[in-house]
Amino acid sequence: MKRAGYLLPLLLFFGVNISHAGFLDDVGKGLGIGSKAAPGDDQVVAGLKEALSIGTGNAVAATSKTDGYFKNAAIKILMPEKIRKVADVMAKVGYQKDVDEFVLSMNRAAEKAAPQAKAFFVDSIKQMTIEDARKILEGSDTAATDYFKSKTFGKMYETFKPEVASSMNEVGVTRSYKNMMDKYAALPFADAESLDLDRYVTTKSLDGIFYMVGQEEMKIRKDPAARVTDLLKTVFGGR
DSSP states (O other): OHHHHHHHHHHHHTTOOOOSTTHHHHHHHHTTTTSSOOOOHHHHHHHHHHHHHHHHHHHHHHHHSTTTTTTOTTTOOOOOGGGHHHHHHHHHTTOHHHHHHHHHHHHHHHHHHGGGHHHHHHHHHHTOOHHHHHHHHTSOTTHHHHHHHHHHHHHHHHHHHHHHHHHHHHHTHHHHHHHHHHHHHTSTTOOOOOOOHHHHHHHHHHHHHHHHHHHHHHHHHHOGGGGOOHHHHHHTTTO
16 A cells, blocks of 8 residues: 555546546556555556656757747747847838848757757666656656756757857857847947856756646646556556
């Protein structure tokens, strides 16, 4: 019965409905409590890891595709605040195309760099302990995302920054930015703050990935049917 108490947060984590009469009896039978052997803690953690592997994989795939950032309003990389005045002035004097090209190129660079995140999530999941899993299961709706962020953000930033810089050169971010700023500088009374473009796009790229991981985690919690695998079926007693 102790195991049933441990598994209840896991069931809640995946959004399983426990409100109807007899549910706990069904769970007890499904988990083998009072009948067959129940899955052990290791198997339960393996189920969680598999679910998180699917969720993070979906998040990376969503951000890696063309328009994964650019056409997702929640994570689209916008004009940096420091040079928003530049963009406004440029648009007013007929250079809206330059502004649009710069914004698009930042998002394309993020999409190109996004696949790098997968290895970090895989390693983090592999290193997850039973204690880590217990905290995630008993935590908030984005407890797993917070766990990933605490374990990987710094390392991901160091890896992403040169990759983003390379991607920006490849897709034309740097060129678009220079063209826009050169045209702005030629205007009377023009002035603009300096901007670390590599840092800005890298940070926004990672923010977007972790946002999508959080969305996947909440989906897993609320819709277990969307994340069913053989291992999860075993952990949940075939439910």
